[in-house]
Amino acid sequence: MNTTPELPVPISYIAGNYFVFSVDAATFLRREHNICGVLTGTLPQVPQQNVFTGLPLELMPEEARLLVEKGVACIVDEVNFQKQGMRSLVEEDRKKYLQELESQGLETMQLQMRRKERQRDASLKKIEEKKAAAKAKKAEAKEDTTADAPTVAEDSVVSLFADSGEPSSHISSRRPSTLGSIEPMGITPPVSHPPLPQQPPAKHLLPLPEVQSSYPLFAHLHSKGYFLCPGLRFGCQYLAYPGDPLRFHSHFLVVSTEWDEQLDLMTVISGGRLGTGVKKGFLIGGANKNVEESDGAGSNVRTFSIEWAGM
Amino acid sequence: MADLDEAAINNPSSDAGQIEVDLSDETQDFRMLNSLSFLADTNDLSLPKRGEKDFEPNPTLFQADILSASRQAMHSALSYPRLHNPKNKVIGVYAPNGPAPPPDPKLDLISEDAPTERPAPTTSIGVSLTTCVYVANPKGGLFKTIGQADRWNRIWLLPEEALYLLERGSLDIRWPRGAVGDGGEHNIEDSGIPMSLQAAYASFIGHSGLTMEKFSVYTGLRRLGYAVFRAPGWSQSDNDTDGTACSTEPSEEGQLAMRQGPGLAGIFKRFLQWLQDSPSTTAAMGPLIGFGFHRGYNHLFRKLALIPYYDPVTASPSRAELPYTVALHIYKPSTHIRKSALPDPDFRIAVVNARTDTDMPTLSQIGSLLESTPLEPPASNKPLYVRLKNGYRNVILAVVDQGVVSYLRIADAAFGKEKIFDAQAPLRGNKLRGPPRNKFKKR
Numbered sequence: 001m002n003t004t005p006e007l008p009v010p011i012s013y014i015a016g017n018y019f020v021f022s023v024d025a026a027t028f029l030r031r032e033h034n035i036c037g038v039l040t041g042t043l044p045q046v047p048q049q050n051v052f053t054g055l056p057l058e059l060m061p062e063e064a065r066l067l068v069e070k071g072v073a074c075i076v077d078e079v080n081f082q083k084q085g086m087r088s089l090v091e092e093d094r095k096k097y098l099q100e101l102e103s104q105g106l107e108t109m110q111l112q113m114r115r116k117e118r119q120r121d122a123s124l125k126k127i128e129e130k131k132a133a134a135k136a137k138k139a140e141a142k143e144d145t146t147a148d149a150p151t152v153a154e155d156s157v158v159s160l161f162a163d164s165g166e167p168s169s170h171i172s173s174r175r176p177s178t179l180g181s182i183e184p185m186g187i188t189p190p191v192s193h194p195p196l197p198q199q200p201p202a203k204h205l206l207p208l209p210e211v212q213s214s215y216p217l218f219a220h221l222h223s224k225g226y227f228l229c230p231g232l233r234f235g236c237q238y239l240a241y242p243g244d245p246l247r248f249h250s251h252f253l254v255v256s257t258e259w260d261e262q263l264d265l266m267t268v269i270s271g272g273r274l275g276t277g278v279k280k281g282f283l284i285g286g287a288n289k290n291v292e293e294s295d296g297a298g299s300n301v302r303t304f305s306i307e308w309a310g311m
Numbered sequence: 312m313a314d315l316d317e318a319a320i321n322n323p324s325s326d327a328g329q330i331e332v333d334l335s336d337e338t339q340d341f342r343m344l345n346s347l348s349f350l351a352d353t354n355d356l357s358l359p360k361r362g363e364k365d366f367e368p369n370p371t372l373f374q375a376d377i378l379s380a381s382r383q384a385m386h387s388a389l390s391y392p393r394l395h396n397p398k399n400k401v402i403g404v405y406a407p408n409g410p411a412p413p414p415d416p417k418l419d420l421i422s423e424d425a426p427t428e429r430p431a432p433t434t435s436i437g438v439s440l441t442t443c444v445y446v447a448n449p450k451g452g453l454f455k456t457i458g459q460a461d462r463w464n465r466i467w468l469l470p471e472e473a474l475y476l477l478e479r480g481s482l483d484i485r486w487p488r489g490a491v492g493d494g495g496e497h498n499i500e501d502s503g504i505p506m507s508l509q510a511a512y513a514s515f516i517g518h519s520g521l522t523m524e525k526f527s528v529y530t531g532l533r534r535l536g537y538a539v540f541r542a543p544g545w546s547q548s549d550n551d552t553d554g555t556a557c558s559t560e561p562s563e564e565g566q567l568a569m570r571q572g573p574g575l576a577g578i579f580k581r582f583l584q585w586l587q588d589s590p591s592t593t594a595a596m597g598p599l600i601g602f603g604f605h606r607g608y609n610h611l612f613r614k615l616a617l618i619p620y621y622d623p624v625t626a627s628p629s630r631a632e633l634p635y636t637v638a639l640h641i642y643k644p645s646t647h648i649r650k651s652a653l654p655d656p657d658f659r660i661a662v663v664n665a666r667t668d669t670d671m672p673t674l675s676q677i678g679s680l681l682e683s684t685p686l687e688p689p690a691s692n693k694p695l696y697v698r699l700k701n702g703y704r705n706v707i708l709a710v711v712d713q714g715v716v717s718y719l720r721i722a723d724a725a726f727g728k729e730k731i732f733d734a735q736a737p738l739r740g741n742k743l744r745g746p747p748r749n750k751f752k753k754r
Contacts, residue, residue: 012509015517021509023390027382038714040527041508042534044393044480050534052341054478055389056512058523058714078513086510087492094491098503108394186395186402186483189507212666232665232712243368246341246381251367 004028006198008071011064012056012078013206018064019078020057021191033072034227035063036245055190060230061209062218068208075206084204085196097195105184113182214238214256216287220301221254228254235274240283252283252305259288268306276308341385393480393508403446403473403484405506405514406499410438410445410467441519442467444484445499453481456538456648469541470515471529477511478530484511520546524664524711525638531716536644540653544636544661544683612732620727623703624686635672635680637706638662658707659684665712672708680706681723695731699724 005024012019020026020037029035043054059067067073211218214237221228227241229250236253253275257263263284275282285303292300365374395401438459449458449466453476458466468476476482484506488494491502506514516523525545532539599614640656642648661680663672672680681704689698702722710717 012513014513015523017516017523019509019512021507021512023386026389027386031382039389040523040530040714042475042478042530043388043391044478045388045391047479047481048534048536050531052388054391055508060713078509079517082510082513083490086486086490086504089491091493094493094502094504101505105394108392183397186397186400186505188393188395188477188480188483188505190390190393190509192507192509195504230713230715232710232715232717243365244378244382246385247364247374247378248367249364 004032008074009067010076010198010200011059011067011073013075013209014078018059018061018075018209020059021055023055023190026055026057029067029072030244033067033070034222034225035059035067036227036229037063038230061211062215062228065209065211065215066219066222075209076200077204077206081196081200081204082192085192085200089195093195100194101187101189102184105187106182108187109182109185112185212256213258216301217254217256217285217303220285220287220299220303226252234278234280236271236282250280252281254283254285257284257286259286259290261286269308272306272308275306281305281307341381341388393477395480395483399450401446401448401450401482402501403444403468403476403482404499404501405444405473405484405487405490407443407487407490407514408497408499409440410442410461411497411499412461413463413465437461438467439469442469443515443518444468444470444473446482451481456642456650459650470518470521471526474511474515474526475530475533477506477508486510522662522664523714524709525662527711527714527716528639528660528662528709532639532641538642538644538646538648540640540642540656542637542640542656542659545638609732612730621725622728623681623723623725624688632676632679634663634668635661635676637680637683641707655685659705660707660709660718662709662711665710677721681721695729699726699729
């Protein structure tokens with residue numbers, strides 16, 4: 001799990017959105033760079049629910065930009081990269097790729113069959129054991145009336161061992177024949193590498209993502225170690241978490257403002273009340289555009305947290 | 312503790328004890344997913360309880376261990392492969408240039424005149440032009456509510472349908488020969504190379520008006536079991552061609568309502584109305600209730616109703632503008648659906664991007680959006696508050712912020728049409744039984 005993908009991590013730009021498709025990249029960004037994104041895909045193992053979602057990871061433009069500025073990611077024009085990349089595949093690559101997939105498919109198929117057999121073995125054993133137990137019970141019941149009960153019980157024990165031994169020997173003899181003729185499992189790979197190269201050619205790279213005016217505040221909070229997620233559910237711009245949202249509750253509802261912006265008092269009050277009501281602080285902040293950033297991201301940003309005093 | 316507080320946002324009334332928590336509202340601990348035995352039994356799958364979370368990080372090893380276990384669980388859940396057992400594998404082929412007939416020389420005659428005719432948004436093979444994946448061997452229950460069949464028994468899929476099926480591991484989509492440099496540009500035969508999830512997103516998002524916001528809503532609802540179909544207002548260009556179909560629907564209803572007015576019964580009703588009102592028609596300056604016969608309070612109350620109110624029944628339909636158009640039609644899982652003849656949808660959804668449309672829609676935008684939906688008056692036997700809540704027309708706004716979706720229901724309530732004094736009338740007749748009780752208990 002703690003693998004570091006090859007840097008820079010390619011971020012796919014598709015129709016105005018930023019995606020990460022590789023599992024390793026997604027967990028790496030989360031672990032090392034406090035970037036969570038939003039998992040928007042369906043998990044194939046449990047497809048009919050919305051609690052746990054899977055890849056791809058959708059990144060906010062702010063997150064994408066931050067990663068590019070840090071030098072850990074690059075933006076790829078995925079649509080054209082895919083189209084041209086696939087078209088320029090050579091016959092050889094295609095064949096190699098297909099063979100690779102087939103061998104992977106065979107492997108998983110074998111794995112699954114073995115697992116199934118193991119399960120069947122286990123359940124067979126259970127049934128046998130149950131039978132044996134029932135027999136033993138009967139024998140015990142008989143013991144009261146007849147004198148030669150112990151021999152019966154002994155018999156059952158012997159038969160138990162014989163039975164449990166049998167199926168496994170059956171299977172071991174059957175296995176080679178079944179494995180020889182199996183068809184490979186079809187696989188839908190999560191990423192297009194291979195057959196396409198891991199790092200796209202420079203002509204498919206895109207410039208820095210366009211971001212909203214809230215970006216300085218975003219970068220500032222991120223540099224302070226906060227994890228930021230979209231804040232739609234609480235009517236704010238970002239939710240700020242003190243640690244990984246997997247394990248921690250968010251602390252702040254973040255709303256970005258311009259430096260000289262006139263704030264409606266009602267906004268402050270409603271934000272403060274809502275934030276306090278859900279045990280979070282309401283945080284407003286913005287960058288002073290007249291002051292140059294002296295050191296690091298967002299050093300010219302000021303933030304205020306508002307709490308409903310409820311006197 | 313904070314769990315409850317976050318839940319309180321969802322139901323402010325917070326009837327103690329039965330607070331319903333939407334687990335998908337927050338990032339869940341993926342360790343909980345491990346309690347689902349996804350490989351073995353599929354029949355006793357139950358969703359996990361929400362995990363305990365800590366307030367803030369501390370430098371203990373204990374916390375670090377839990378966190379890394381959570382991440383490990385997340386990693387393994389995300390890396391679960393999409394496998395297709397050869398026994399029940401369904402294969403689709405991507406057709407980037409839209410639907411085309413199979414490359415059978417015998418059938419060329421039919422296909423030749425396809426591009427010239429193009430009468431509706433369907434080709435001569437009978438499927439929508441915006442489809443882009445065909446499945447030659449459709450198997451499984453999912454195709455009951457997905458796809459359109461052509462003459463050769465192939466099912467054509469819209470981009471969102473194809474992407475959803477691929478994502479949930481139910482469909483193996485292949486690149487066509489034309490797209491992998493093997494054969495001509497328009498060759499859409501199966502090349503045998505499976506499309507990755509990444510390639511599928513790159514190919515389908517942005518295809519025929521499918522934005523990521525719409526796809527988030529589509530797949531979110533599909534995952535919950537709803538059947539989801541495109542509505543006429545899917546995209547503005549579609550809306551232009553289908554504009555007539557879109558606007559006639561509500562206007563028909565409106566006309567129906569208007570027609571009911573001047574019918575024979577309507578004339579009689581008006582006559583009665585006139586009888587009631589005319590004896591004391593007062594001048595603009597005069598008293599509201601002049602002299603005359605006043606039989607009961609109803610009469611007086613009707614006189615006092617001076618302020619004109621909005622009547623959703625007679626509202627004139629106007630054209631809705633993107634993004635405030637009905638983009639998706641939703642059917643509950645219980646609704647019986649035939650793809651060829653879709654019934655009236657259970658819900659209508661307009662999809663809004665919270666990043667680009669940051670303002671609350673204007674009254675005229677909401678108005679035209681509501682007017683583009685058919686009239687669904689509340690049942691008259693329902694209690695007052697249920698009727699007000701139901702409204703005369705309704706639509707659901709799905710607001711999407713970077714993959715996070717919130718649903719808002721907007722209904723056209725008609726307070727003016729609820730005559731409180733009329734409803735109370737029957738109780739007043741029997742004077743011997745004491746003072747009238749309020750019929751409308753607050754629910």
